[in-house]
Amino acid sequence: MHCGTLRKANMAAACVRRLGKVGRCFLETRSGTISYLLGNVGAHGSRRAYSTGEPGFRSKLLTSVRAGAGSALGCAFLLGGGLGLYQTVKLSVQQHLADEDRKDNGASFQVSGDGLKLTLYQYKTCPFCSKVRAFLDYYGLEYDIVEVNPVMRQEIKWSSYRKVPILMVDGELQLNDSSVIISSIRTFMTNKEKKMSDIVRCYPEMKSLNERGKEVMEYNNKYWLMLSEAETGALYPEKGMQNFCPREEMKWRQWADDWLVHLISPNVYRTTGEALASFDYIVREGKFGTVEGFFAKYVGAAAMFIISKRLKSRHNLQDDVRQDLYKAVNDWVAAVGKSRKFMGGDQPNLADLAVFGVLRVMEGLEAFDDMMKNTKVKFWYRRMERATLNHEGQSQSPSNH
Template identity: 75%
Template structure:
């Protein structure tokens, strides 16, 4: 609207300056610049020209200059306003502030630990809601009854650790997409697993939803994307299943593990006592079934050792991380899974008997660089 008005004022000004009387006066004063211009214009322009008749060339020149000045000022303000609006839109995109994130979790859950590792590494502030694993009152509002759940604001719910990580990583790279738009790329599917139990799965959950240019920038070397996806899936499908059989390997380790779970989790006094002793006994027995289900050796430590050594071998000696100089999503996933064993015998044995120690310490340092930005962590 402002631009149209500015153009109209400019036309009026030129019409007045180029009217016959004005041209004659101007030609007498500045004969060198005499040229033929058409006056043109109808409607409001013609009316203004009519009102200027009889005032002489000087009057028309003054009036024409006034309109030109007005048009110029109008155009200037239009351009300035347009530029301010453009910059304001860019500011909204760049400095609209961090996402409002709330993580519903069990602290000792490896899948929740994966999400925290990602959030910490990327310096994304988040609030933690520790869920009572018995009653789960904290997530009674959700149809999805597992953790982790990540809420973005008050209305966007992300489920499944790998979907959460892929969605947020895509959001951080593709600035033109909203979290809700990205989430639609990971449709929910119902399936029945090999034990006849209905489970919820998500399509594409190890993919980042990026343009070709963004993909090339994120994965500059051939094979990087496939390698990252392969090991992210390995962490979910294999590594995570080695945790329970190892931390509940013996009755003593099982009791120590539940002491840690109760201490770090959200339990009432009676729930904690029950969980510590009854839960420890139950998980000791369940771990034996898990060992059989996943085809583990009698000494499950050997499977853990082999898994982390396979991981270190995949990184190789020339890279600090699988991502190169900086961790990628596979690094963060493996680190998040292994981290839940810290303080337990299985973790100490792993650090002492495998080659994972140096990579793990580098990951600790990298993930804590921005950890102080995370809100709600005390």
């Protein structure tokens, strides 16, 4: 038997052994694998059919989710399989630094317009990764992408930071957290004197406990650009707006992270049909093996359908989660206002890019089409789409440091 096939068989066997033990724990697990399942779209918004898999499977799945005690075992089987995959990952992935691994994973480096060599480690459908891509694309910064397998994560085994996005700068400096990546690169583009290594020190890591008592890593100052008064004035040249514009920009960047992103999962996994449509695309576009793809599509769809209901309760969303999405998007459009093309005025600012990056992961799905039909976001969204595809911010990038 081929060694790759044997590894997959062993992984599947490990999953089966864990089925009876870990179903309940899955709902409490927050991992890189789950964050991968928050969104669903390619970088340029290709349209996808709403495939829901075998019709018989869909009705059986819905029945098992809603039934009484007899179906609880079936639900635990599905959820346990998902966690079995995750636990297999944790046991198999070794955390160590190895530059040669990055080379083996195909992370070649291109020189960007500002002299940086950038490589983005990502999940294609992750909203936080989409934010970073929107930023890099708008400013015309060249970068390579390494698509990370969301189960094994071998591509980032060299990193002690187990999430994406990760941006490697010049093959040496590692930037974590989407907002830190964006703030530090934008600071570097504006500040003519500081090196990237000096800028990153302005965003120190800080461990804290979340609302569930779990230790999480946060980053101080992540919505701030580390600029002098003169540099801030050059970035926000409108008279009398040097104080208001940065505050407004930071407020809505944080809103995108703290609120908007939490509306994606309950909306794209709102029904079993929508959940299967999402995972059908994820499996085809993501970096999955055969066994992993099967579990991701069917186990993942069932798990995320249930988890999305829990997220709806946690974030106090309405029974019709579409209404919360519509309100959030219309709040954003109202904040941009009728007199501006973008929140940044004639050009997008970092808040525009953040909101666009988050919303973009729903493209091709029912939730996205409903949002475009039932809110006022369409014209702003299409302007953002053109701005990023055409790299319209490239003229704002300074020459090499």
